[in-house]
Amino acid sequence: MYRYDEFDARFVRERVAQFRDQVARRLDGSLTEDEFKPLRLKNGVYLQLHAYMLRIAIPYGTLSARQLRQLALIGEKYDRGYGHFTTRTNMQFNWPRLRDVPEILDLLADVEMHCIQTSGNCIRNVTADHFAGVAADEVEDPRPTAELIRQWSSLHPEFDYLPRKFKIAVTGSPQDRAVTKAHDIGLRILRNAKGEIGYEVMVGGGLGRTPMIAKTIRAFLPKAELLAYLEAVLRVYNLEGRRDNKYKARVKILVHEIGAEKFTQLVEDEYARLDGPSIVADPQEVARIAAYFAPPAYEKLPLRSTGFDAAKTQNRAFATWASVNLFPHKLTGYAAATISLKNIGEAPGDVTSAQMRVLADLAEKYSFDELRITHAQNVVLPHVKQDDLFAVWQALVAADLASANAGLITDIIACPGLDYCSLATARSIPIAQALAQRFADQERQIEIGELNIKISGCINACAHHHVGHIGILGLEKSGKESYQITLGGDATLNAAIGERLGPGLDAEDVPDTIERIVEVYLQHRKAGEPFIDAVRRLGLEPFKAVVQETLHAPA
Amino acid sequence: MPLLDRNGAKKDVWIISDDGSADADHILVSVAHLKQALSGNGRGRRIGVAIANTVKLAELEPHLSEIDLVSIAFPSHGDGRGFSIAKQLRHAGFKGTLRASGPLIADQFAFALACGFDEIEVSSAHAARQPIEQWLKAASSISQTYQRGFGAHNILDARRAARATGK
Ligand code: SF4
Numbered sequence: 001m002y003r004y005d006e007f008d009a010r011f012v013r014e015r016v017a018q019f020r021d022q023v024a025r026r027l028d029g030s031l032t033e034d035e036f037k038p039l040r041l042k043n044g045v046y047l048q049l050h051a052y053m054l055r056i057a058i059p060y061g062t063l064s065a066r067q068l069r070q071l072a073l074i075g076e077k078y079d080r081g082y083g084h085f086t087t088r089t090n091m092q093f094n095w096p097r098l099r100d101v102p103e104i105l106d107l108l109a110d111v112e113m114h115c116i117q118t119s120g121n122c123i124r125n126v127t128a129d130h131f132a133g134v135a136a137d138e139v140e141d142p143r144p145t146a147e148l149i150r151q152w153s154s155l156h157p158e159f160d161y162l163p164r165k166f167k168i169a170v171t172g173s174p175q176d177r178a179v180t181k182a183h184d185i186g187l188r189i190l191r192n193a194k195g196e197i198g199y200e201v202m203v204g205g206g207l208g209r210t211p212m213i214a215k216t217i218r219a220f221l222p223k224a225e226l227l228a229y230l231e232a233v234l235r236v237y238n239l240e241g242r243r244d245n246k247y248k249a250r251v252k253i254l255v256h257e258i259g260a261e262k263f264t265q266l267v268e269d270e271y272a273r274l275d276g277p278s279i280v281a282d283p284q285e286v287a288r289i290a291a292y293f294a295p296p297a298y299e300k301l302p303l304r305s306t307g308f309d310a311a312k313t314q315n316r317a318f319a320t321w322a323s324v325n326l327f328p329h330k331l332t333g334y335a336a337a338t339i340s341l342k343n344i345g346e347a348p349g350d351v352t353s354a355q356m357r358v359l360a361d362l363a364e365k366y367s368f369d370e371l372r373i374t375h376a377q378n379v380v381l382p383h384v385k386q387d388d389l390f391a392v393w394q395a396l397v398a399a400d401l402a403s404a405n406a407g408l409i410t411d412i413i414a415c416p417g418l419d420y421c422s423l424a425t426a427r428s429i430p431i432a433q434a435l436a437q438r439f440a441d442q443e444r445q446i447e448i449g450e451l452n453i454k455i456s457g458c459i460n461a462c463a464h465h466h467v468g469h470i471g472i473l474g475l476e477k478s479g480k481e482s483y484q485i486t487l488g489g490d491a492t493l494n495a496a497i498g499e500r501l502g503p504g505l506d507a508e509d510v511p512d513t514i515e516r517i518v519e520v521y522l523q524h525r526k527a528g529e530p531f532i533d534a535v536r537r538l539g540l541e542p543f544k545a546v547v548q549e550t551l552h553a554p555a
Numbered sequence: 556m557p558l559l560d561r562n563g564a565k566k567d568v569w570i571i572s573d574d575g576s577a578d579a580d581h582i583l584v585s586v587a588h589l590k591q592a593l594s595g596n597g598r599g600r601r602i603g604v605a606i607a608n609t610v611k612l613a614e615l616e617p618h619l620s621e622i623d624l625v626s627i628a629f630p631s632h633g634d635g636r637g638f639s640i641a642k643q644l645r646h647a648g649f650k651g652t653l654r655a656s657g658p659l660i661a662d663q664f665a666f667a668l669a670c671g672f673d674e675i676e677v678s679s680a681h682a683a684r685q686p687i688e689q690w691l692k693a694a695s696s697i698s699q700t701y702q703r704g705f706g707a708h709n710i711l712d713a714r715r716a717a718r719a720t721g722k
Contacts, residue, residue: 007699007710018696022662030685035632035660121633151701151710157669158642158705161635227703238639273646279704281711284718 001064001370002147002292004112011154012114016105019043023102042122042160044115045101048422054093054101055118056108060128060146060170061089061373065360068371070111072356074104083356085341085349087413087463088167089127089373090118094420116154121162123153123234127169129177130374133293134382136330140189140197142172144290145226148281152227159234163241164249166234167206179375181205181214181495182467184251185233190220197223203233203263204255207461211497212252215260217267224286228279232271240266296368296383301333305386318393320442321404326389333386338406339379339396344436347429348414349377358399366392375464376413376452378406408445409453409518410436413464417457417474418481424457426474426481431455431510438511439518448518451531454489467491469532470514471498483510487517487543488535499540502547509550516546557682558654560674561694564687567676569603569624583626586610593621605656608636612643619649626676629657638670645671661685661693668694669705 004012019039026036044055056071063071071091075083078100079093086092096104108114118125126149128142129135149168153159159166169183180186186202199221205214221229240258242248255263312319327336339359342348351359359379363371366388372380384392396402405411412435415421417428432455439445454468458475465471471486482504489498505513518531520542525534535543558567570579575592583603584592592602603624604615615625625644627637641653655667656676667675675690699708 005714007713011697011699011701011710014697018662018693021692021696025661025685025689030689031660032684038633039662155666155697155700156702157666157700158638158702159635160666161633161638161663231704235639235642239636243634243636273643275646275704279702281703282715285711285714288714 001062002059002143002289008112008151009109012109012112012116015043015114015116015155016102016109019105020102023098038120038161041120042117043101043105044118045098046119048094048420051095052098052101053420054096054104054115055086056091056093056113056115057118057125058089058091058113058373059150060126060132060143061130061375062143063363063371063373064111065364065369065371067111067113068356068360068363070107070113072353072360074107075353075356078104081354082350082352084347084416085351085373085377085379087349087375087377087415088125089130089375090125091373092416094416119165121164121166122160123149123156123162123166123168126150126153127167127178127183127375129171129173130372130380131177131327131336131382132172132372133295134327134329134336135173135175135177136328137175138172138330139174139191140172141290141293142170142178142187142189143293144286145172145187145189145199146170147289147292148226148286149230152230152281156234158231159238162234162238163243164246164251166237166251176492176495179464179467179491179495182207182211182464182491183214185230186214187226192220199223199226201229201233203267204252204260205495206250206252207464207466208250209247209459209461210253210256211461211466212256213495213497214252215255215263217260217264224280224283225276227281228274228276229267229271231279232267232274235270236263236266296370298331298334298383299385301331301385301387303332305333308386308389311390315390317397317402317404318390320446321393321402322389324404324408324446325406327380329383331383334383335386335389337381337384337389337392338374339381339401340403340405340411341378341401342405342411342436343400343403344410344440345433347419348412348432351379355399355401358395358401362392362395376406376411378411404442405445407450407452409439409448409451410445412436412453412455413468414455415457415462417455421457423460424474425459425476426457426483427507428455428457428463428472428474431472431474431483431507434507434511435514438515448522449530451518452491453514464491465489466497467495468498469535470517472510475504477504481507483507485510485513485517485547487540488532490532501540501544503551505547505550513547513550516549517543520546556676556678558674558676559687559690561668561691563691565674569626571605575602581623583624586614589615589618589622593618603652603654606640608634608640610640612640612647615644616647619644619647619651622649622651624652624654625649626654626656627672629655629659632658632660632663638666641667641670641672661689664690664694665697669700669702 046053188200201218202214367381414432418424456463467489486498490496
C-alpha cells in the first residue's frame with residue numbers, strides 16, 4: 001500500500017489547516033455562503049436533507065487495518081456508530097456536526113487519509129479495479145497509476161474550477177471491473193505490439209440523466225506520457241465544456257455535441273503544444289510509487305488446501321459462501337474473499353464500527369493488512385490463504401458479515417435516496433430491502449446466478465442503474481414515487497446502457513415485477529446461460545410483457 | 556478597482572480605453588481594437604488587452620510579443636476558464652503581465668499565481684470583505700503541490716532533488 005512521505009504528510013496537514021481557516025472566514029463573513037460552498041464541497045462536506053454529510057476519500061478503494069479502525073472510531077465518536085461505503089468507494093458519515101469536521105480531518109490525517117476532492121467541480125477520487133494485484137488476467141497493477149493521478153489531481157491549480165465534476169477510473173485487466181467506460185476518463189492499461197505498457201484513453205462516459213459510454217480517443221498512450229496527456233484533456237474540457245447549464249456541463253456532453261473526432265483533435269492539438277517532459281513524473285517517481293504496491297510476501301502453497309476442502313465438506317453454509325464470495329487469486333493457495341455488506345433487510349453499504357474493527361482484525365491477521373472497498377459497496381480481503389478461509393468465515397459469521405450473495409441478485413447497489421439525499425425524487429434503500437427480502441432464499445439466489453440490480457433515487461444515477469442488469473430508477477410522478485425498470489445494462493467490458501421496459505411502477509409493485517422478470521429468464525435460459533446473456537439473446541419483448549401484466553393487474 | 560500581486564496592494568497604471576484613443580502611457584484596449592491600437596502605436600505607449608474568458612488563443616497569438624498586459628475576465632469565482640487561458644498564454648511564450656479581473660476569492664490566489672497570473676483586480680466591495688492579508692495568507696497556505704509546470708515549489712521536483720542528494 002502507498003505510504004505518505006514527508007511531502008504528502010505536510011500537504012494533507014496544510015489542507016486541514018487551510019479548511020479550518022476557510023470555516024473561520026465563512027463564520028466572520030469574509031466569505032459568502034456562495035463562495036464558501038465550493039470550498040467545503042471540495043473537502044467532502046455536503047449539506048444533506050437532515051444534516052451535514054462528510055465524504056472521506058478511499059483512493060482506489062484501498063485501506064489498511066489502521067485506517068479502517070480510525071474510520072470505526074470516527075463513526076463512533078462523531079456519527080451514530082456506523083458508516084456507509086459509496087459506489088465510488090468512499091466512506092460517508094451522515095451525521096457529523098460542521099464544527100467537528102476539522103477535528104475529524106485531523107484524525108484522518110493521522111492515518112494518511114483525507115476528504116480532498118470527494119465532491120465539487122473538480123477531479124474526484126480516482127477508482128480502480130478492486131481485484132488489482134490479485135487478478136490473473138492483469139497486465140499491470142492499476143493502483144500505482146491511480147495513486148499518481150491522485151497526487152497530480154490534488155489541488156490542481158488549473159483544474160479546481162471545472163464546469164462540473166470529473167471522475168477517472170483505471171483498470172489493469174482486459175476484464176473491466178472498474179466500469180471505466182462510465183467515467184469521464186477511463187484508462188485501460190495494455191501492451192502494444194512491441195510489448196510496451198501504455199493506456200487506452202477513453203473519454204466522455206457517464207451515467208446521470210444522459211447516460212453515455214466513453215469513446216476511445218487514444219488507442220495507445222505510452223505510459224510515461226500520462227500526466228501531460230491528462231493535462232491536455234482537462235484543459236480542453238475546462239475551456240470548452242458548457243457552463244451555461246449544469247446538466248450539460250459534463251465532458252460527455254461536450255464529446256457528444258462536438259463529436260469524438262473533433263474532441264480528439266482538440267486534445268491532440270493541445271497536447272502537441274505542451275512540453276511533455278516538463279509535466280510528466282520522472283520514471284524514478286513512477287517507480288517510487290509502484291514499489292509500494294509490490295506483491296506482499298506470499299508463501300509458496302500447494303494448489304489445493306486439504307483443510308479448505310475438508311471444511312467445505314463438513315460445513316454446507318461455509319461451502320456456499322466459498323462458492324459464491326471467493327475470487328480466484330493469481331497465486332496458488334490464495335483467494336480473494338468478498339465480504340458482502342448486503343445483509344438481507346439492511347441498507348446496502350452500511351457497516352457498523354464494531355464490524356469495521358472485525359474487518360480490520362481479519363485484514364491484519366489474514367490478508368497482509370489490506371482491504372479493498374468495491375464499487376458494488378462490498379469489502380474485499382484480497383490475499384487470504386485457502387487454509388485460513390474457514391477461520392475468516394467463522395469470524396464473519398460472528399460479526400453478521402457472512403452473507404453469501406456476492407454478485408447475486410440480493411447484492412444490490414442502491415444510493416441513499418430519499419432517506420438521506422436532498423436531490424432524491426424517491427426512496428431507494430427500502431426498495432433494495434424489499435427485493436432482498438423477496439429473494440432471500442439462498443438456494444434460489446444461487447440458482448438464479450449472477451444478476452445485479454442497481455437502484456438510484458433520482459435521475460443523477462449515483463447507483464449506476466443504467467448499467468445494472470436490472471436497473472431501477474425512482475422518480476416522482478404527481479406526488480407519488482414511481483419506479484422505472486431498465487434491462488440489459490452492463491458495466492463490464494461490453495459496457496451497455498439498459499433499456500426501459502415500460503412506464504413507471506408503484507413501489508409495492510416492484511418486487512412482483514422483478515420476480516416475474518426473473519421467472520421469464522429461468523424459463524427461457526439455456527443451460528449455464530447467465531441472466532445478462534439471456535436478455536441479450538431474447539431481447540426485451542418477453543420481459544416487457546410482464547411489466548404490462550403488473551400495470552394491468554386488478555388492484 | 557483594487558489591484559494586488561504576490562507582494563500586496565499595487566497601484567494600477569493602466570487606463571481602460573476600449574478603442575485605444577485615450578492619451579496615456581498604458582492603455583488597456585478590447586480585442587476588437589487591438590490590431591488598430593498596435594499599428595498606431597508610434598508613440599511608444601504600452602498596450603494591454605482585456606479579454607473575455609471565451610477568447611481563443613489563436614486570436615492573440617500573433618501579437619503576443621507586442622502586448623504588455625493581458626487582463627482576463629473572471630465572470631464568477633466558479634468559472635475556471637481563465638486559469639487555462641493563462642496557462643496557454645504562458646505556453647505560447649507570453650512574457651508580459653497577466654491580470655485576472657473579477658470576483659475571485661483569496662483561496663484562488665495561489666491557483667492564479669501557479670497558472671501564470673501576476674496580479675488580481677477585484678471590486679472594492681470584494682476587497683473590503685477580503686482584505687489583502689487574507690489573500691497573502693491564502694497564497695502560502697499550501698507550501699508545495701504536486702503539479703510540475705505550475706511554479707517552482709512542486710513536490711515532484713522536490714522529490715527528484717532529494718533523490719539526487721541521496722536523501
Ligand atoms: S441518485 Fe439521486 S437520490 Fe441517489 S444519491 Fe444520487 S443524487 Fe441522491
